[in-house]
Amino acid sequence: MEELIYFGILLLAVLGASIGSLYFARRSDVVARALIPDVASVGRETLVNVRVGVRTAVPTAPGWWIDTIPKGLSGSAEGIFPALGSGLRGNERVVELSYPVRGEKRGVHYLGPLSVRSTDPFGLARRSNVFGQRTAVTVAPAMVDLPPLIDYAGAAGGTLHTTTHQLGQGADNLVARPYVPGDSMRRIHWRATAHRDALMVRQEEQESTPEASVVIDRSALRWGAEAMSAPGEDPGFEAAVVACVSVVARLVHDGYAVDVLDTDGTVLVERIDGGDMTEVDVMLAQFATLIARRDDTLARLPRLFGGVFTGPIILIVGRFDLADAEAVAPVAQHSSLPLVFAVAPVGDALERAAFSGWHIGVIDPGADLAVAWSSAVGRGTNHALV
Template sequence: MRRLWPLTVRGTGALVIAIVCFVVANEAGIVELMYFGILLLAVLGASIASLYLTRRTDTVTRSLTPDVATVGRDAVVHVRVGVRTALPTAPGKWRDTIPSGLTARAHGIFPALGSGLRGAERIVEFSYTATGARRGIHALGPLSVTSTDPFGIARRSTVFGERTRVTVAPAVIDLPALSNFAGEAGGTLHTTTNQLGQGADNLIARPYVPGDSMRRIHWRASAHRDSLMVRQEEQESTPEATVVLDRGVLRYSPEAMQAPGADPGFEAAVSACVSVVSRLVHDGYAVEVIDTDGTLLAERIDGGDMTEVEGLIGQFAGVTARRDDHLARLTRVFSGIMTGPVVLIVGRFDPADAEAIAPVAHHSTLPIVLSFAPVGDSLGRAADAGWHTAVLDPEGDLAATWSAATDRGVTHAGR
């Protein structure tokens, strides 16, 4: 904000001395004090004029690296200030306004600028590190610069530049791979064997083409045909997985519907959602993210396409809870189909919910429930129906929770 009083402590003292000189000169008839007071006022006026006539800022732009900040991770903010000035300017101090969704030490020294009589724009660049603190879309800025004259008598505080919208995406946790479920859950690039009979001699072979792995060369067929042949037993498939995020506000708190980042339980659910998607896509699954009524929350992401995962993470920066509760409809979404892993991420989860979603477990090769606030023996009932279950703790280790949920020997992980 602009300071209404343009003088520093030194300048204020000089003004007080000048007034005292005028009073004493009038009472005591000392003309020299009158001259000295006038000189002080002239110095004060010149100092103020030097600040308000020498600097004019035209442009302020900001950019982030990476473009989207993430909760708990650092991003570098680059600030570029274009300044037009006819006279040399003294150094000052800059400070950028940081929103509640970020934490940073955004202040420093604004350099002195030389004379620019030709009117050329001078560029001042600086940067600082900001850490994502709260998911959502936040406004970074404005930028303020406080400068003083060479004598330290007057100061000028200006606020300029448009605010920059900054996206803070949910935290993404690196989760363990589903290595124990390669056969049952679909696998990363799961292998099927096409055999005409028993034994390796009956495997289908085809001519070698550049790019084939040397480990797949069928040496007996190659010797028989006098040319390199490779085994045809490996067929890559794209298994499918579904991540279901329950956004019903009644399962969290009213704050979850008001703004991103307001409810810790919902934040844990959103972070778990994007982390699970990242893990499954990395493992080769084609993943769909839906609400409990089947509404798509993101377009289908093909296995291995981590660029689309980054886009989804940014998209989920603004996701909030909704008023409707459709968990009971989840059975209809999977009715009549068979799919790979189904991961349900939910807030409050009671025994009635466990009974309602019990049939879904039979339509998935790996059904998982992650609940933020399970009620009674709801997770136990879900486990009896075939679900792998775990408690989602906002302050806990999501990777450990994921391991507990996917471990065949553990169906329930406590807080």
């Protein structure tokens, strides 16, 4: 009988030691996550690196870790948590974990918390530690690579170009002036430079930077109610956002200085200079949280371009009817390449817009945007009614 009592006490001691090892052996103070790249994108993978700071007084057995992935992301975030040696001095040990995630829905989502499931060395007890630190992940809209405006480089304001105004019949009659820092090397007048033994540039040669405007109509009346609630909820609005950022990226790459506007003139992104793809990345991060708004201001669009003639104007709308086509008709006369994309055109509205001078295209959430872009840009326009 005494032997059984001693054996029972021993079992209780072992069980207590097992439980105690789980509660006192491992403690985490810091969980930090870093993403590569910093901003995720819909449809692309991002690597998540997790650093876990662990303090342990006694050796610990391997465990199993799981990081919580929100609905806006997908992936598998789990694996073996390594065993740790004794740290009697209480020094922090850093455990590094990593896993890929894929962007599924535009917006700001939160990774975490991280949980680690531990088992004592005897396999008698199990404990899960949940570390509450969470990390915000910005998921930018997808960006489609669109074909360049090759056929419209001159007529539409094209890539950076130079125009020459000659005073006589030949280049010899061009007026030259001394070179100043900032002048393009293409403007150097080599004959005048050789004659004066100093760098000279052509005065009559003027460099111009082509401009373009991309306008997205965010009026909730033209989208589903979900477009106002949160990013990524309305498929039509998401297709419009993808079209917007893709068109901006294409124009910037082609050398245009691009303004990104709402139909009421609100600047959605500061002007992006031609060739500045870094600012395009900044725009993508800003568009991660773009949603629809209540006011309907499409009819005000002609006021934004009245009295000027500019390069391409790309208008992206949701629902688009005949009244809308009539309202935006004057804008086409102020652009070298007016183009309207509609997600949900009504009746003959796009055909009426084409008759006013617009190039027209339909954005289908399930179709290839590059094909729609090529078709719209390459489609001729009709003359407006007088």
